Amino acid sequence: MKISELSARSGVAVPTIKYYLRERLLPEGERSAPTQASYDDAHVQRLGVIRALIAAGVSIAEIRRVVATLDSPPESAHELLGAAHAAITPTEDDTPDLTAAEELVAGLGWKPGMTDPAVLRAVARALNGLSSAGFEVPRDVMATYLASVRAIADAEIAGVPSSSPEVAVQYVVLGSALVEPLLLALRRVAQQVASAERFGAEGL
Amino acid sequence: MKISELSARSGVAVPTIKYYLRERLLPEGERSAPTQASYDDAHVQRLGVIRALIAAGVSIAEIRRVVATLDSPPESAHELLGAAHAAITPTEDDTPDLTAAEELVAGLGWKPGMTDPAVLRAVARALNGLSSAGFEVPRDVMATYLASVRAIADAEIAGVPSSSPEVAVQYVVLGSALVEPLLLALRRVAQQVASAERFGAEGL
Numbered sequence: 001m002k003i004s005e006l007s008a009r010s011g012v013a014v015p016t017i018k019y020y021l022r023e024r025l026l027p028e029g030e031r032s033a034p035t036q037a038s039y040d041d042a043h044v045q046r047l048g049v050i051r052a053l054i055a056a057g058v059s060i061a062e063i064r065r066v067v068a069t070l071d072s073p074p075e076s077a078h079e080l081l082g083a084a085h086a087a088i089t090p091t092e093d094d095t096p097d098l099t100a101a102e103e104l105v106a107g108l109g110w111k112p113g114m115t116d117p118a119v120l121r122a123v124a125r126a127l128n129g130l131s132s133a134g135f136e137v138p139r140d141v142m143a144t145y146l147a148s149v150r151a152i153a154d155a156e157i158a159g160v161p162s163s164s165p166e167v168a169v170q171y172v173v174l175g176s177a178l179v180e181p182l183l184l185a186l187r188r189v190a191q192q193v194a195s196a197e198r199f200g201a202e203g204l
Numbered sequence: 205m206k207i208s209e210l211s212a213r214s215g216v217a218v219p220t221i222k223y224y225l226r227e228r229l230l231p232e233g234e235r236s237a238p239t240q241a242s243y244d245d246a247h248v249q250r251l252g253v254i255r256a257l258i259a260a261g262v263s264i265a266e267i268r269r270v271v272a273t274l275d276s277p278p279e280s281a282h283e284l285l286g287a288a289h290a291a292i293t294p295t296e297d298d299t300p301d302l303t304a305a306e307e308l309v310a311g312l313g314w315k316p317g318m319t320d321p322a323v324l325r326a327v328a329r330a331l332n333g334l335s336s337a338g339f340e341v342p343r344d345v346m347a348t349y350l351a352s353v354r355a356i357a358d359a360e361i362a363g364v365p366s367s368s369p370e371v372a373v374q375y376v377v378l379g380s381a382l383v384e385p386l387l388l389a390l391r392r393v394a395q396q397v398a399s400a401e402r403f404g405a406e407g408l
Contacts, residue, residue: 045338048336048337048338049337049338051336051337052333052334052336052337052339053337055329055332055333055336081395081396081399082396085392085395085396104390105390105393105397108390108393108394108397109397109401110393110397114396114397114400115392115393115396115397115400116396119389119392119393119396120393122385122388122389122392123386123389123390123393125259125385125389126382126385126386126389127386128259129256129259129382129385130256130378130382130383130386132252132255132256132259133252133253133255133256133257133378133382134249134252134253135256135375135378135379135382137379137383137386138363140359140363141359141360141363144355144356144358144359145356145383145386145387145390146390147355148352148353148355148356149352149387149390149391149394150394150397150398151348151351151352152348152349152352152391152394153391153394153395153397153398154348154394154398155344155345155348156345156395156398157395157398157399157402158402159342159344159345160399171339174334174337174339175339175341176392176395178330178333178334178337178339179334179341179349180388180391181326181329181330181333182327182330182331182334182341182349183349183353183387183388183391184326184384184387184388185323185326185327185329185330186308186309186312186327186349186350186353187353187356187357187384187387188289188323188326188380189309189312189314189319189323189324189327190312190353190354190356190357190358191285191289191357191360191361191380192285192286192289192318192319192320192323193309193312193313193314193318193319193354193357194354194357194358194360194361195285195361195364196318196319197313198361198362
């Protein structure tokens, strides 16, 4: 199909599609003439993925890494997850102290060497953010966090399709980036429900 | 204390402090001379809060709303939570269809009118993002999400200090914004732990 039809089918404006092509988020179409290229269903699907990631707040640079992982998935299912997380975890230059983070994630069943350092650094940064704001998570609330994210991860990993690496990587990359806004939004709804039940809804 | 000492104590550079003053994130100091103001411990603490929110990816405009909520907290504990969420939930112009979101959050114990519409719209937007990427969360995984966020919210709301509204609002606002990066980072660690246990760690 021509770019105009790709635009109509995907609901993405032609100039935006050209921008994605320039940014290498979308693979080039097949040249059908010096000034014309032909696109297919894979382009429509890829545009859906790009739009969803943008809506989820993922940056262009991160999306480029996500689509690179989609285009050349690693071989093992476990490597896959590391690559997916590396693609969507912003690399930062700081090297936070990992001691408190390591102690905390031991409660998830974590052992040294089990994860790539980037995710541990993200935990350390989050803990630093809390402590520099003078905010302490009560011990029993933290225990609930650990038990809950472990339950979530177990359910998610059990569902990773083992049939095809392409399907698995898509599942993991999109699952990580796109499920995050859902979980955060659900947590806020649950907080308001719990608050209404505890304090009474008359305040709303 | 002078601005130079505030900078030394908070670890925030003087030009950055002046920027926060211009952006009304930090209250003015007390004028001690026409060109000099005096700051106190509350400024040091507020700078810690601002830095933590920035590190958590909260925008300047959202931080301005958060500190406004901190400076004039609403009266009831339940209103508090709504104000806190309103402060940190970006207002967007779209009006997504809420049907699927309402069906989903019924699984959290939600009933019509129990939450403000902004959080429900955030759930609807997250669901739209998933479906436009062609990503479907398996039914049992979704059930785990609902049970887990409800357990998290119950633990969090049970811990809201009922003694002082100032403490409660600080707890809720900072808890919402600052705990999010922690939960997301913990989920990624837990996914890698679950993956290592399931698929073997030799791939890493």
